[in-house]
Amino acid sequence: MDIRDPSIGLYNEDLAPAKKRNWGTFSIFNVWTSDVHSLWGYYLAASLFLLCGSFTNFLLAIGLSSLVIFFLMNLVGYAGVKTGVPYPVLARASFGVWGANLPALVRAVVACFWYGAQTAAASGAIVALLTRSDAIMAFHKSAHLLGHSGLDVICFVVVWILQLLIIQNGMETVRKFQDWAGPAVWVAMLVLAVGLCVKAGGFSFDHGIPQDVLLAKTKDAGVPGEPGTFWALMAAGATWITYFAALYLNFCDFSRYAKDKATVKKGNLWGLPINLLLFSLVAGVTTIAAFKVYGEVLLHPEQISAKFDSWFLALLAALTFAVATLGINVVANFVSPAFDFANVFPHKISFKTGGYIAAGIALVLYPFAPWEGNAASFVGAIGATMGPLLGIILVDYYLIAKGQVNVEALYHEDGEYRYQGGWNTNALIATVIGALFSSILPNFTSLLPAWWGIYGWFFGVAIAGLAYYVLATVMPRTAGAVPAKA
Known part of the structure; x- marks a missing residue:
C-alpha cells in the first residue's frame, strides 16, 4: 500500500x-x-x-x-x-x-x-x-x-x-x-x-x-x-x-x-x-x-x-x-x-x-x-530483554488489537x-517488569535460584505479556482518526 x-x-x-x-x-x-x-x-x-x-x-x-x-x-x-x-x-x-x-x-x-x-x-x-x-x-x-x-x-x-x-x-x-x-x-x-x-x-x-x-x-x-x-x-x-x-x-x-x-x-x-x-x-x-x-x-x-x-x-x-x-x-x-x-x-x-x-x-x-570475555554475560542479559519485547508485541497484536493494525x-x-x-507507557512499564525477571535479577543478583536463568526468556515473555495485558485493560488505548487497516 x-x-x-x-x-x-x-x-x-x-x-x-x-x-x-x-x-x-x-x-x-x-x-x-x-x-x-x-x-x-x-x-x-x-x-x-x-x-x-x-x-x-x-x-x-x-x-x-x-x-x-x-x-x-x-x-x-x-x-x-x-x-x-x-x-x-x-x-x-x-x-x-x-x-x-x-x-x-x-x-x-x-x-x-x-x-x-x-x-x-x-x-x-x-x-x-x-x-x-x-x-x-x-x-x-x-x-x-x-x-x-x-x-x-x-x-x-x-x-x-x-x-x-x-x-x-x-x-x-x-x-x-x-x-x-x-x-x-x-x-x-x-x-x-x-x-x-x-x-x-x-x-x-x-x-x-x-x-x-x-x-x-x-x-x-x-x-x-x-x-x-x-x-x-x-x-x-x-x-x-x-x-x-x-x-x-x-x-x-x-x-x-x-x-x-x-x-x-x-x-x-x-x-x-x-x-x-x-x-x-x-x-x-x-x-x-x-x-x-x-x-x-x-x-x-x-x-x-x-x-x-x-x-x-x-x-x-x-x-x-x-x-x-x-x-x-x-x-x-x-x-x-x-x-x-x-x-x-x-x-x-x-x-x-x-x-x-x-x-x-x-x-x-x-x-x-x-x-x-565477560561481556558475553552482559549481552546475554541484554538479549534476555528480547523475551519481554516479544511478549508485549504478541499480546498487543493478537489479544489487544485482535490482529488489526492501522x-x-x-x-x-x-x-x-x-x-x-x-x-506507550504501558509497554515501557511491562518491559521493565519483564526484564527484571528475565535479565536483571537472574544475571546481576542471587535472589533467584540458579536454574532460573535457563528459562529467563520464557519468564520474560510470560510476565511482560501478562503485565501489558493487565495495563492495557485498565488503561486502554484511544482509537486514531486514520481508518486504513491491515
Whole structure:
C-alpha cells in the first residue's frame, strides 16, 4: 500500500510496506537454513543431541521444542505478511511511534555484538584451514596486530568485507544468497557425515563418550544435570527455543516479502521442525562418528576438517561452514540492525546505511573481542530483554488489537500510535517488569535460584505479556482518526 503524507521522521522507502512480494516457500525455508547452519548452531545442535542421552529423548526434547519454535515464528510471520512492515515499524503499534526505537535498538545492539562474534567464527574456520601450511602457521604465531595474530586480523577483515558485498542490492541480494548458501551447507554436511560414518564402520546413535568428558566439552551449551534426565531434557528444549529469541522479534523482516500466509507456514514447516530435527541429527551422528574415528569429542566442524588428510576436503569443509556462518550473520545480525538503525533516523539512514553502521560497530569491537570475555554475560542479559519485547508485541497484536493494525498510522507521528508523546507507557512499564525477571535479577543478583536463568526468556515473555495485558485493560488505548487497516 502507498502511505499518504508520512511524517519525515518515520518513513523511508526501506521501511515502507513491502510492495514486491516474491519470496516463495523455498526462500522462507532458507531463512532457517541460513540462520541455523552456522558453526555455533552446529555446536549447539550436536551438544543438545548428545545431552539428550538417547534418540528417543532427542525426538522428545528437540522435536517438541522445534514445534514451539514453529508456532511462535508463524505468529510473528503472519503479522509480517498481513502488514508488510519490518520489525521496528510493527513495534510502533505497541510501543508508540517513537517508543519503538527502544525495542529496535535493543535488538540492534545484540545483533552488532554477535555480528562480530560470528564474523570471527567464520574467519576462524579459514584460519584453521590455512595453518595446515607450516609457513602460514609460522606467520600466524609470529605476527600480531590489535591483540590478535596477523592472520586472524587479515581473515576477519576479508570475511567482514565479503558480508558487505552480499547486501549491496538490499533484501533481494540477501534472498539470492541464502537460496544458494542453504542447500550448499546441507550437501557439505551430508558429505562430512557419510564420510566419517564410513570410516567409523557405520553410524550410531550411541556415542559411548564418558560422562565427565561429555559434560566438560558441552558446558557452553548451558544444559546442567545428568544427560537424559527429565530436567536435562527440559533445559535442552528451553535452550533450543531460546536460541531463536532474536529471530522471533524480526522474522517479519523476511515474511513481509512472502506471497501469503500459506507460503510462510509451509516454509516454516520445512525450515523449522523438519530442518531442525534433521540438522541436529546429522550434527550428532557426525560428532559420534568423529569420536569413534579420532578418539576425540569434536563438536565444531572446523575441528573435524582440520583432521582431514586431503587439502581439498579440508578446503571444502572450511569454506562451506564459513559461508554458512556468513548466512546467519546476514539473516540474524545484519538485516535486523539495518532496519533498526534506519528506524531511528529514516530520513538520513537507509537499509544499506544501517547495515554499514552495524558492520562498523562490529569492526570497532574486534580489537577488544568482547565475545571472548565477560561481556558475553552482559549481552546475554541484554538479549534476555528480547523475551519481554516479544511478549508485549504478541499480546498487543493478537489479544489487544485482535490482529488489526492501522498501517497508515504507523507512519504518522500524530496518528493512532502516538500514545503519550509517541511512547506507550504501558509497554515501557511491562518491559521493565519483564526484564527484571528475565535479565536483571537472574544475571546481576542471587535472589533467584540458579536454574532460573535457563528459562529467563520464557519468564520474560510470560510476565511482560501478562503485565501489558493487565495495563492495557485498565488503561486502554484511544482509537486514531486514520481508518486504513491491515
